[in-house]
Amino acid sequence: xxxRELRKLxxxxxxxxxxxxxxxxxxxxxxxxxxxxxxxxxxDTFVERIPFxxxxxYVARVMGNFAHYGYLAEGEAGVPKVSLGL
Numbered sequence: 001x002x003x004r005e006l007r008k009l010x011x012x013x014x015x016x017x018x019x020x021x022x023x024x025x026x027x028x029x030x031x032x033x034x035x036x037x038x039x040x041x042x043x044d045t046f047v048e049r050i051p052f053x054x055x056x057x058y059v060a061r062v063m064g065n066f067a068h069y070g071y072l073a074e075g076e077a078g079v080p081k082v083s084l085g086l
Contacts, residue, residue, distance in 0.1 A: 018043060018082055021062050026055035043082055 002024075009020035009028070023031040030052075038046050047063075050056040063082070070078030 016082070017066070017080070018047060018059055018063055021059045022047075022050060022055055025058045026050070026052050030055075 006020060006024055009023045010017060012028070013019040013023065013031075019031055019035065022034075034046070034050060038049070041049075047056060047059050050059065063080075067079050070080055072078070
């Protein structure tokens with residue numbers, strides 16, 4: 001069920017995995033509110049400014065693991081290229 005919910009959130013946030021992860025942990029409405037206040041902000045800055053420490057740490061930890069395992073599988077080509085995309 002969790003994977004299905006995450007897939008729904010990834011679709012809702014147009015493939016933006018970090019935003020979907022933040023919504024999965026902190027709620028969709030919260031992420032939409034935070035993102036509306038961050039036009040043009042770099043993704044890493046956005047993540048560092050998430051007001052809920054648990055959500056901020058969750059997004060950073062999952063994206064770090066995502067990049068690590070992508071690198072192990074495919075080298076530099078496996079590291080995801082992500083942006084805030086707002």
